[in-house]
Amino acid sequence: MxxxxxxxxxxxxxxxxxxxxxxxxxxxxxxxxxxxxxxxxxxxxxxxxxxxxxxxxxxxxxxxxxxxxxxxxxxxxxxxxxxxxxxxxxxxxxxxxxxxxxxxxxxxxxxxxxxxxxxxxxxILGMPGLTAYFGMMHIGEPKPGETVVISGAAGAVGQVAGQLAKQAGARAVGIVGSEEKAAYITQQLGYDEAVQYKKGDVAQQLQNACPDGIDVYYENVGGEIGDAILPLLNTFARVPVCGAISSYNLKDGEQDIGLRVQPFLVKSRVKMQGLLVGDFSDHFDEAYAFLAKAVANGDLTxxxxxxxxxxxxxxxxxxxxxxxxxxxxxxxxxxxx
Amino acid sequence: MxxxxxxxxxxxxxxxxxxxxxxxxxxxxxxxxxxxxxxxxxxxxxxxxxxxxxxxxxxxxxxxxxxxxxxxxxxxxxxxxxxxxxxxxxxxxxxxxxxxxxxxxxxxxxxxxxxxxxxxxxxILGMPGLTAYFGMMHIGEPKPGETVVISGAAGAVGQVAGQLAKQAGARAVGIVGSEEKAAYITQQLGYDEAVQYKKGDVAQQLQNACPDGIDVYYENVGGEIGDAILPLLNTFARVPVCGAISSYNLKDGEQDIGLRVQPFLVKSRVKMQGLLVGDFSDHFDEAYAFLAKAVANGDLTxxxxxxxxxxxxxxxxxxxxxxxxxxxxxxxxxxxx
Known part of the structure; x- marks a missing residue:
């Protein structure tokens, strides 16, 4: 055969x-x-x-x-x-x-x-669900009343990350690339607000959507969107860095140039941490159990x-x-x- | 009067x-x-x-x-x-x-x-000593055999940070701006190697000084030096961000543009964290006691x-x-x- x-x-x-x-x-x-x-x-x-x-x-x-x-x-x-x-x-x-x-x-x-x-x-019960879980719950650690922003919010990881932030009692703002995705995250996933990065000034849209600044930024995309987040980060903000898709197709020798993070990290004592789901293998059982139960209960779509x-x-x-x-x-x- | x-x-x-x-x-x-x-x-x-x-x-x-x-x-x-x-x-x-x-x-x-x-x-028994202590010991957490790089290595904080890394059993590489400072950190402070950033290609010098990559980078300066560090960061590297002095005198409206960190943070699952000494006030007694004893013993100069x-x-x-x-x-x- x-x-x-x-x-x-x-x-x-x-x-x-x-x-x-x-x-x-x-x-x-x-x-x-x-x-x-x-x-x-x-x-x-x-x-x-x-x-x-x-x-x-x-x-x-x-x-x-x-x-x-x-x-x-x-x-x-x-x-x-x-x-x-x-x-x-x-x-x-x-x-x-x-x-x-x-x-x-x-x-x-x-x-x-x-x-x-x-x-x-x-x-949801695989790598993307787990990645969302560990990035949000083990690094982001959203608290009630905090503002959590997720880029790639309608994607495989983002769709889960936003719902986890909401379940933790935070306000969730998603960054997406289309009207359809904006509707998906606000109407189906319960995000409080959607920012459409193709619709003009992202920094201004984010400022409007996050009047109290940003406490957690779940980073999936990097690039200019990541840049626009930095000035809005609150003291002790956490930035799980799951991906930087905007940089993945640079040509040989091209560099990903934009805002340096150091001044923002010092000013607001921000923690930025890259993650890979495999690093959390000791906690897979906890995460699978959490996600399976939340889906079964209808708490996670x-x-x-x-x-x-x-x-x-x-x-x-x-x-x-x-x-x-x-x-x-x-x-x-x-x-x- | x-x-x-x-x-x-x-x-x-x-x-x-x-x-x-x-x-x-x-x-x-x-x-x-x-x-x-x-x-x-x-x-x-x-x-x-x-x-x-x-x-x-x-x-x-x-x-x-x-x-x-x-x-x-x-x-x-x-x-x-x-x-x-x-x-x-x-x-x-x-x-x-x-x-x-x-x-x-x-x-x-x-x-x-x-x-x-x-x-x-x-x-040494004030803010700079404490800042070095908390950044290195609470965020950097150097382990025996690891490579630790410190920028501003001959400065108020850097001179202490490098010695703490050595005491933890790590290899310490300092980045400095003069021959005199290079001699100071290697001969007086016990740094293993000095990189002089005014002497040509910093990235190449760092690569030579850190053949096994970088496990901890104590960031005091930011800018092009911070950029040169990023590609050398090992898996699970820690980057306490104490300062970014290269950016402090930008003119109004100027931005600090350079390498975006996100791709490196994901690839090597790096933790970068800004710190301010006052955030660690619960641990001041521990730090003062440690520093005073180390100076008295001649372990810290x-x-x-x-x-x-x-x-x-x-x-x-x-x-x-x-x-x-x-x-x-x-x-x-x-x-x-």
Whole structure:
């Protein structure tokens, strides 16, 4: 049996394009003793993958040219030669982007999405949900009455972060790129206010939306939006830095130039801290339990933007950088059997 | 009796100059019951005072035009109408810059400099010593074998910060502006290496001095030096931000433009945190005890650069921005009686 696989064809310089990706056909292989055959159901495309397309040292090894991309995948066990997993089980792992996988059963973990779509294991009950939780609750630590601003507020992480701030009793202001997203975060997620960065002076809009300054800024985008936040930070403000998507497609040798933060950090004794979800692995159980319960109770809602078909992965990935998605961007590769 | 007093004559736009300051003559006054008459011995000039010369919201109220500057002063009680203080006692307080003070005894606190010069109460056993201690020990938290870089390494705070890093078992690299300061920090303070930022490519020099990257960066200066640090920060690096002296004399409307930190903070999950010594007042006793003991044991050494005479305050202050001082810059106004 053959399958489609998605390779890194060449390293992008600046924004990735069609030459960045290459689809090839490979053999699936057969599971041996203690192995399983998995069918990919959903593939997660995430902004951090752009970093791995470049040949620079980072927290995960770069993708290799001519080798498959990999990332978060939810798959179904369609054949099992292991006692640990049964046909029909849903598993999640970081796997090469291809339609099938032959793996040791030890290398994947079964997920229980509590009656939600299996895709939830890549969104609200997956990495983005956890990232929002740790950034907001362990670094941001919003308090009742504080003002919390979230950039990328309608995105995979932002949609959760804003609701967590509200649950903590804070005022939540989201920065988004469209009228539709503004409506989503204020009407569906309970954000108090939306700032549309494409609609003129962001600094002025933020000042209007945050008359008492900013106590927590959940940073997803960086760039000029991050700059506009700095003068509004209150004493002892916290800035979890989850991402800086505006900088991910700089060309080789380009630098991300803007406001230096040091004068603001000193003046207001701000804490700014970068985070990666894996750093909090000791607390995963706490976070999964919290998120699952909040979703079950209806205290937490979320969206997924799902493109169909393995071949749509590059398009779905590129859409992250133009803000096509509301909520988590996923690619649906196959239906469960 | 009359005395000299130093006023803010006009708010500077950019670097302060002679028009910023004005000396006037005022009456000293007489102490009443429960009051003391103090003679100023030493005046502390500090970079943060530049912020107070501008009319912008910060952690301390701006100086008022036509009113005296104020700051850290060590003084001698020359007449006491209080049981709390005796003639000859040495006190420290934040006071207007003038030669004498008539004050309620409750408003000043006696200092014991353990046989050191009274000036120590404004340097190693004062605000700069404490600032180094809290920034390094409470935020930087250097561990054995780590690499710690300190900018302004020969300054009032930097000279202490570097020694604390060494005592913690870390490798200490100092950034300084002259050959003389490089010799001071490596030969007197025990820094492992000095980077002279006026001697060519700082980024390259830092890379050579920090082959294993940077785990703690004690930030005193900001600007291009702060920029050069960012790419070298290791995973989980800590950056206590004590000052950003390179930005203090920007003209009205000028912004401090350079490398945005967000991409580096995410990539290496760095914590950057602004600090002000007063935020740690609950721990002052711990810090004073630590510093006094370390000095007494000979584990901590320090320098003071002392200009003579009340009229030299403006010059001593301006010298901070051209790096004239080694160690703490003070002005000696009078000898003890």
């Amino acid at each position: 053959t399958q489609e696989q998605l390779l890194l064809n060449e390293r992008p310089n600046g924004m990735p394009d069609d030459n960045t990706f290459k689809f090839v056909e490979t053999n699936v292989g057969e599971p041996e003793a203690n192995q399983v055959l998995l069918k990919t159901l959903y593939v997660s495309v995430d902004p951090y993958m752009r970093g791995r397309m470049s040949d620079t040292k980072s927290y995960v090894a770069p993708f290799e040219v001519g080798k498959p991309l990999d990332g978060g995948i939810v798959a179904e066990v369609i054949e099992s030669k292991s006692n640990q997993l049964q046909q029909g089980d849903i598993v999640r792992s970081s796997l090469p982007f291809q339609e099938y996988h032959v793996l040791d059963a030890d290398d994947v973990s079964k997920v229980n999405t509590n009656g939600l779509s299996p895709s939830a294991a890549l969104s 979320y969206e997924e933007t799902i493109q169909e078909g393995f071949h749509s992965i590059p398009d779905a990935f590129l859409g992250l950088f133009s803000g096509e998605n509301i909520g988590k961007q996923l690619v649906k590769v196959a239906d469960p059997s | 009359t005395q000299e007093q130093l006023l803010l004559n006009e708010r500077p736009n950019g670097m302060p100059d002679d028009n910023t300051f004005k000396f006037v003559e005022t009456n000293v006054g007489e102490p009443e019951a429960n009051q003391v008459l103090l003679k100023t011995l030493y005046v502390s000039v500090d970079p943060y005072m530049r912020g107070r010369m501008s009319d912008t919201k910060s952690y301390v109220a701006p100086f008022e035009v036509g009113k005296p500057l104020d700051g850290g002063i060590v003084a001698e009680v020359i007449e006491s109408k209080s049981n709390q203080l005796q003639q000859g006692d040495i006190v420290r307080s934040s006071l207007p810059f003038q030669e004498y003070h008539v004050l309620d005894a409750d408003d000043v606190s006696k200092v014991n400099t353990n046989g050191l010069s009274p000036s120590a109460a404004l340097s 320090y320098e003071e650069t002392i200009q003579e005479g009340f009229h030299s305050i403006p010059d001593a202050f301006l010298g901070l921005f051209s790096g004239e001082n080694i160690g703490k810059q003070l002005v000696k106004v009078a000898d003890p009686s």
